[in-house]
Amino acid sequence: MIRWTVTFRVAFAVVLSAFGYTHAADTQRPNILFIISDDLSAEALACYGNKQCRTPNIDALAARGTRFTRAYCQYPVCGPSRASLMSGRYAQAIGVTGNGASSKFTANLGNRPSMSQLFKDAGWYSARVSKIYHMRVPGDITAGVDGPDHAASWTERFNCQAPEWYTEGKHEHLTNEKLRFDRDKHYSLGFGGAFYVVRGQSDGHEQADVKAANKAIELIGKHKGKPFFLAVGLVRPHVPLVAPEPFFKPYPFKEMTLAPRVEGDWDDIPKSGISKNSKGSGLAGQPDKQRKVLSAYYASVAFMDAQVGRILKALDEHGLRDNTIVVFCSDHGYHLGEHDFWQKMSLHEESARVPFIIAPGKNVRPDGLDAYKGGVVSDSLVELIDMYPTLADLAGLTIPGHVQGQSLLAVLRDPSADVREAAYTLCRGGHLLRTERWAYLRHRDGQVELYDMQADPKQYRNLVRVKGHMKVATSLRAQLDAKLAGMRIEEHR
Ligand SMILES: [Ca+2]
Numbered sequence: 001m002i003r004w005t006v007t008f009r010v011a012f013a014v015v016l017s018a019f020g021y022t023h024a025a026d027t028q029r030p031n032i033l034f035i036i037s038d039d040l041s042a043e044a045l046a047c048y049g050n051k052q053c054r055t056p057n058i059d060a061l062a063a064r065g066t067r068f069t070r071a072y073c074q075y076p077v078c079g080p081s082r083a084s085l086m087s088g089r090y091a092q093a094i095g096v097t098g099n100g101a102s103s104k105f106t107a108n109l110g111n112r113p114s115m116s117q118l119f120k121d122a123g124w125y126s127a128r129v130s131k132i133y134h135m136r137v138p139g140d141i142t143a144g145v146d147g148p149d150h151a152a153s154w155t156e157r158f159n160c161q162a163p164e165w166y167t168e169g170k171h172e173h174l175t176n177e178k179l180r181f182d183r184d185k186h187y188s189l190g191f192g193g194a195f196y197v198v199r200g201q202s203d204g205h206e207q208a209d210v211k212a213a214n215k216a217i218e219l220i221g222k223h224k225g226k227p228f229f230l231a232v233g234l235v236r237p238h239v240p241l242v243a244p245e246p247f248f249k250p251y252p253f254k255e256m257t258l259a260p261r262v263e264g265d266w267d268d269i270p271k272s273g274i275s276k277n278s279k280g281s282g283l284a285g286q287p288d289k290q291r292k293v294l295s296a297y298y299a300s301v302a303f304m305d306a307q308v309g310r311i312l313k314a315l316d317e318h319g320l321r322d323n324t325i326v327v328f329c330s331d332h333g334y335h336l337g338e339h340d341f342w343q344k345m346s347l348h349e350e351s352a353r354v355p356f357i358i359a360p361g362k363n364v365r366p367d368g369l370d371a372y373k374g375g376v377v378s379d380s381l382v383e384l385i386d387m388y389p390t391l392a393d394l395a396g397l398t399i400p401g402h403v404q405g406q407s408l409l410a411v412l413r414d415p416s417a418d419v420r421e422a423a424y425t426l427c428r429g430g431h432l433l434r435t436e437r438w439a440y441l442r443h444r445d446g447q448v449e450l451y452d453m454q455a456d457p458k459q460y461r462n463l464v465r466v467k468g469h470m471k472v473a474t475s476l477r478a479q480l481d482a483k484l485a486g487m488r489i490e491e492h493r
Contacts (some may be wrong), residue, residue: 067357116231129160179196186399217310321362329355358390383420385404
């Protein structure tokens, strides 16, 4: 019997190594549960310090994992950020620098494996539930279509069609966009950037994120006998801000705290650094409308958090918590009125920074992680492209050469460990370099913003022309140029 077991183990190891799996063969291969929210600002999560929004399930995940306080997306808009993190490459290095370029991803990636594909090729069951690569919200959700997906990433994929803006309930449009209310059409209706709010009258069963959680729960039960890579995309709090009425109850708009306004805040921000703002959206001078945006955003975040809770509960009920690595993040951050900016597409802190949590189950203990207990906070500078090599590393898979991120295994072992000197974000031809102390923003037209993130974490005082900062600005410029020169940008179609 013992001899048979040994023989079996050796044979098993040979089979595994043939698939590129090099970890000790007698350790069970961990499951990956990757949950990605859409347009979620870290600032909205209780575990990141928000005092109003309640996110007990994401907080609980953070309490058993490592929560990164300085994690940055590689492009603050859906398509490029997702293409980047799934390929492990910078947005310009994979040739997806706008949502419209998302359809080039498959050709540009070529025969190199995406993050989930690496696992799929090594024998994991790999599934996409709802939005992982770019999907237009709400159009691709009301249509129930794939969006510019990457088929080779998945064993199976599932879309979650939902009514979005035409959910039954109480409707309110808080901004200026001209909207077309045509349920038979899915695109060019104007809802993609509008603060359109629906207080749904049902329990939410028809909503995309409830359907995504239902599917995830089903797949966890169905595939628990073999390793899985389950990627679950939740579309809230992306607009339209739709949630069942009870989720709005804890957030009466009059009680919402607006981001502080600083007199003359825009005086030292170059024009190219001014993001989508109150003036254009009709929120200017309308504090009640702004509070209503916050109320609806928090209701949407809480609704999304409830779905995270349902999925994590299913993991526990099937006894899979200990052998699963749970990852939670957003595709990018979001402005909620800071500097009078709203939404994304900005290199400023709230838009470029993302919530990012990695929680390896108790049985996932590669070398040096034996003492890992969770509930860890790390201020190390990390990027979303680090997720790919980190998960590969945790599962004992070889990190492919095309991956530009860094494994965060060293940071999981020691939260004060550094894997890089700076984090990098691209946006509309402009760049953010975020170092331990500084945020250096160089816009497309060459205009620069420089912030001392220790003295001024909310970025109110641009120091680039302030006496005594020329040396640091010059040094950061050189550091950014070196970063860009080493990015191995390829010729793309
Ligand atoms: Ca997004």
